[in-house]
Amino acid sequence: MELPNNDITVPHNKRSIEWPIAFVVFSFQIIPVFVFYIEIPAWCWSLGFLFFVIRFSFVVIGYHRYFSHRSFKTSRVFQFLMAIGAVLSFQGGVLRWASIHRSHHKFSDTKKDLHSPIIYGFLEAHVLWVIRKYDIDDSNIKDLTRFPELVWLERLWMLPSLILATLFFIIGGWPLLLVGFFVSTTVLYHMTWSVSSIFHLFGTTRFPTKDHSKNNFISALLTMGEGWHNNHHHFPSSARAGLYWYEIDISFYIIYVLEVLGIVWDVKGVPTYVLEKNNI
Ligand SMILES: [Zn+2]
Ligand SMILES: [Zn+2]
Numbered sequence: 001m002e003l004p005n006n007d008i009t010v011p012h013n014k015r016s017i018e019w020p021i022a023f024v025v026f027s028f029q030i031i032p033v034f035v036f037y038i039e040i041p042a043w044c045w046s047l048g049f050l051f052f053v054i055r056f057s058f059v060v061i062g063y064h065r066y067f068s069h070r071s072f073k074t075s076r077v078f079q080f081l082m083a084i085g086a087v088l089s090f091q092g093g094v095l096r097w098a099s100i101h102r103s104h105h106k107f108s109d110t111k112k113d114l115h116s117p118i119i120y121g122f123l124e125a126h127v128l129w130v131i132r133k134y135d136i137d138d139s140n141i142k143d144l145t146r147f148p149e150l151v152w153l154e155r156l157w158m159l160p161s162l163i164l165a166t167l168f169f170i171i172g173g174w175p176l177l178l179v180g181f182f183v184s185t186t187v188l189y190h191m192t193w194s195v196s197s198i199f200h201l202f203g204t205t206r207f208p209t210k211d212h213s214k215n216n217f218i219s220a221l222l223t224m225g226e227g228w229h230n231n232h233h234h235f236p237s238s239a240r241a242g243l244y245w246y247e248i249d250i251s252f253y254i255i256y257v258l259e260v261l262g263i264v265w266d267v268k269g270v271p272t273y274v275l276e277k278n279n280i
Pocket of ligand 1: 104108195196200213229233
């Protein structure tokens with residue numbers, strides 16, 4: 001019997017596979033192997049890396065800290081630019097991403113959490129949850145669905161990535177398409193999925209949250225600050241996940257610069273007394 005796709009009480013690892021999504025995800029794991037068979041000029045690697053950093057910063061600052069947690073305010077135009085930047089990572093529309101992530105915080109490490117490694121195991125939490133049929137409950141994203149341009153982009157979320165991939169092919173042929181789009185998207189996938197899997201398993205716990213979220217210095221360096229995941233679960237609406245100078249949080253530094261430039265404002269932080277009390 002087919003399980004209802006929008007019932008969050010159904011154990012997520014019992015849902016059926018969404019085969020088109022599974023095919024896409026599987027293809028992205030295989031195609032990067034071609035870097036061993038095609039000569040890639042150094043400039044393709046450099047441009048690919050630059051776009052990789054740009055796209056990942058939109059994942060963290062766009063999908064996560066802005067659309068999921070509304071940790072700062074901005075103009076409607078910049079909001080839409082962030083949405084386009086976020087979908088360039090080929091991870092679906094911002095509404096779906098934000099809805100699932102808000103559910104993750106609400107139900108962390110329970111059966112209702114779609115990607116808990118504690119409940120469903122590492123592989124399910126890392127990648128299998130992505131390819132399962134699940135219709136989001138849009139009751140937790142009413143603040144976002146009131147923007148028609150975001151609803152429109154939700155239907156056409158693949159378009160910006162396909163345009164970027166086409167441009168890469170026109171500019172640099174197969175080598176740039178391979179490293180600039182396929183290799184970098186695969187790395188983006190694993191870095192984003194790691195927040196669901198690794199960041200609830202390995203690291204230290206500063207705050208006694210009700211979940212298994214962890215802080216991890218190495219993960220934070222590699223994921224532009226997202227590795228301060230226990231801090232983040234304790235203060236989900238804060239724009240900064242690294243709370244001290246030694247907790248490097250590159251995404252927050254970018255948000256800070258955007259604030260100085262007047263592009264974003266009302267950046268949410270953590271109360272000073274909490275920072276003083278927990279400093280070590
Ligand atoms: Zn988490
Ligand atoms: Zn979050």
